Amino acid sequence: MVAPTKWLGGCDASDDIDNAGCNGKLIGARVFSKGIQAQTSSKGGQMNQTVVNSPWDYMGHGSHTLSTAGGGFxxxxxxxxxxxxxxxxGSPWAHVASYKACYNEGCTSLDVLKAILTAVEEGVDVLSLSLGEPRAIDYAGDAIAIGTSLAISKGIVVVASAGNSGPQPATVTNVAPWILTVAASTMDRIFQVDVIFGATTIQGQSLSNSTLGNQEYEMISGENANFEDQSATDSAMCLPGSLDPSKVSNKIVVCTRGGGTISTGQVVKEAGGAGMVLCEGSGSDSSISAEPHVIPAAHCSYSQCREILDYLQSTTSPPVGQIKIREAKVGVTPSPMMADFSSRGPNTITPEILKPDITAPGVSVIAAYSQGVSPTGRSFDDRRVPYTVQSGTSMACPHVAGVAGLLKATYPNWSPAMIKSAIMTTATTGANDGSGIRDKMGTAATPFNYGSGHVNPVRALDPGLVYDTTPRDYANFICSLRPTSTEGLLPTSPPLPLSDLLIPLLLGADADPFECSQLGGVDGPENLNYPSIATTCLPVSGSVTVKRRVKNVGGGAPTYTASVTEPGGVRVTVQPSTLSFGGEIAEEEKDFTVMLEVHDAAVAADYVFGGIEWSDVDGGHRVWSPIVATTKCG
Known part of the structure; x- marks a missing residue:
């Protein structure tokens, strides 16, 4: 959660930020633990560190995400x-504040809600939320949706993780439309390691801080390294207690992944192994990752490991090999690619709002880490490091929060929705090899994977046009939804309708005269002025028209022309197809409509994808909005 340029405690603006008693970067740290029982955490083998009621980071997650959002140089x-x-x-000059509401056991809704409300009260500019429910839930039961609705009314940008339940569809969380929801994708950098055997070299990934150098070691498969009375199936996965030290001592052990990657290396280490090759299981070539292994190790794909296992079976002399840690490789193609774990759309709560919104680097991200815990988080690991690598949509979220902070500093009068739109409409959908973004299996990704595309901070600073969504627009959106009770979250009796709960938070003092019944015919949720378009229940005969408006923030008197990429089986008409701004009115707004008409019902029966791009010839702006459509309902 990135704080504003005011001090929240410990210092004030007149203090010397270089003074040892005054921290010029972290200006506030609070803890919320009403729902968590007292506990202790191991540090240096001694169970004496109180975790609850301390803002200190004993997990590393908070340090990693906070430094990604606002860490200094x-x-x-x-x-x-x-x-x-x-x-x-992402915002290296920002002041940051930490609001700790999660622990090893997880988070409670009330702690998270109180942390958000406290941050709002203390005046942060950006909320970076690397947390969420295991699955999307109705807004009235979602503490994050409730708390952040108040944040939006105060002009605070809200950025949150999409979740780590991919690649299964319909798993995206944090789906409230006022939240900027972030998926995770790769960078063009990998941490590579060579495994050399016979005349063959294959490449895996690793963060081992030790190497076997140029020395060759005998190799053995875990399957052949079992105790006489132990299952070869268990030893193939190098499960605890399955490896015979007399067989693996001073050898490179080839294990098939069955449990955690780090604990497998510890099993090999305890059995006296010199190194480890960790193989993905049958058919899996997409999930290898760089991990801080406790011994020299390489994580390799299934297809590559087949070569090693074939070599071990084919040679008559003792098989030998090497593990060589190499420098990080940059310029890897294609990139970005979607992370397997990144949660996918569609949005199960309101399918008319496309989620996720954006993707950002979330694989093998280097950032600061707590030295109160080992880099593996395991008790057997006594290493302590100031920086390490982590992966997840938790790591992608603060990248975008940092960009939001830069936009907030550049355009302090922009609304949260304008900042969100600038980030979304300037995103890129291509990879560095000239293709489109793909998933880890090489299949073309869709907006259900990446939303509007991969974040592009430079382009976001000059978006040309933005979609501004006001708190009153969100109130209209809430009115367009079915009433939902708050039963189970807040102690209300009887339960409040969704509109009675969220609209006062969104509108504040203006909420009193606002009643859904006064609106007459309430627009459907697809008409929320959102930077993307999603429609369900398209009629096989007939059409659906969606309303949007854009605001000129590029200055001058530009004329924008719409170009359309039509979803399969759907005809798209933009009216008007050109938007001319006069230049006399600052941030002038123009309305347009998008009509969607099915011309091939068989194709449009599934989700189909397209988009609209507004471009001005002279300004070089390209304002992209993805379109998702289907004849299916719900």
């Missing part, structure tokens, strides 16, 4: 010597 940062360079957050 740190030269010479690396993860175990890999990826050495100057680290910085």
């Amino acid at each position: 740190v030269p010479g940062a690396s993860a175990f010597g890999h990826g050495i360079g100057t680290a910085k957050g």
Whole structure:
């Protein structure tokens, strides 16, 4: 949660920020633990560190995400010597504040809600929320949706993780339309390691901080390294207690992934192994990752490991090999690619709102880490590091929060929706090899994977046009939904309708005269002035018309022309197809409509994807909005 340019405590603006007693970066840290029982955490083998009621980060997650959003410049940062360079957050000059509401056991809704409301009260500019429910739930039962609706009314940008339940569809969370929901994708950097055997070299990934150098070691498969009375199936996965030290001592052990990657390396280490090759299971070539293994190790795909296993079975002399840790490789193609774990659309609560909104780097991200816990989080690991690599939509979220902070500083009078729109409509949908963004299996990704595309901070600073969504627009959106009770979250009796709960938060003092019944015919949720378009229940005969409005923030008197990429089986008409701004009115707004008409019902029976791009010839702006459509309902 990125704080504003005012001090929240410990210092004030007149203090010397270099003074040892005054921290010029982290200006506030609070803890919320009403729903968590007292506990202790191991540090240095001693169970004496109180976790509850302390804002200290004993998990590393908070340090990693906060430094990604707003960390200052740190030269010479690396993860175990890999990826050495100057680290910085997305908003490196921002003041930051930490609101701790989650622990090893998880989070409670009331703690999260109180943390959000406290941050709002203390005047933060951006909320970066690397947390969420396991699945999307109705807004009235979602503490994050409720708390952030108040944040939006106060002009606070809200950015949140999409969830880590991919690649299954309909798993995206944090789907309230006032939240900027972030998926995770790769960068063009990998942490590679060579496995050399016979005349063959294959590449895996690793963050091992030790290497076997140029020395060859005998290799053995875990399947052949079992105790006589132990299952070869267990030893193939190098499960605890399955490896015979007399068989693996001072050898490279080839294990098939069955449990955690880090704990597998510890099993090999305890059995006396010199190194480990960790193989993905049958058919899985997409989930290899760089991990801080406790021994020299390489994580390799299934197809590559088949070569190793074939070599071990074919040679008559003792098989030997090497593990060589290499420098981080940059310029990897294609990138970005969608992370397997990144949650996918469609939005199960309101399918007329496309989620996720955007994707950002969330795989093997180097950032600061708590030295109160090992880089693996395991008790057997006594290492402590200031920086490490982590992956997740938790890591992608603060990248976008940092960009939002830059936009807030550049355009302090922009609404949260304008900042959100600038980030979404300037995103890119291409990879660095000239293709479109793909998933990890090489299949073309869709807006259900990446939303509007991959974040582009430079383009976001000059978006040309933005879709501004006001709190009153959100109130109209709430009115267009079915009433939903708050039973189970807040102690109300009888339960409140959804509109009675959220509209006062969105509109504040203006909520009193606002009643859904006064609106007459309430527009459907697809007519919320959102930077993307999603429609369901398209009639096989007939059409659906969606309303939008855009605001000129590029200055001058530009004329924008719409170009359309039609979804399969759907004809799209934009009216008017050109928008001319006079230049006399600052941030002038123009309305347009998008008519969608099915011409091939068989194709449109599934979700189909397209988009609209507004472009001005002279200004070089390209304002992109994805379109998702289907004849299916719900």
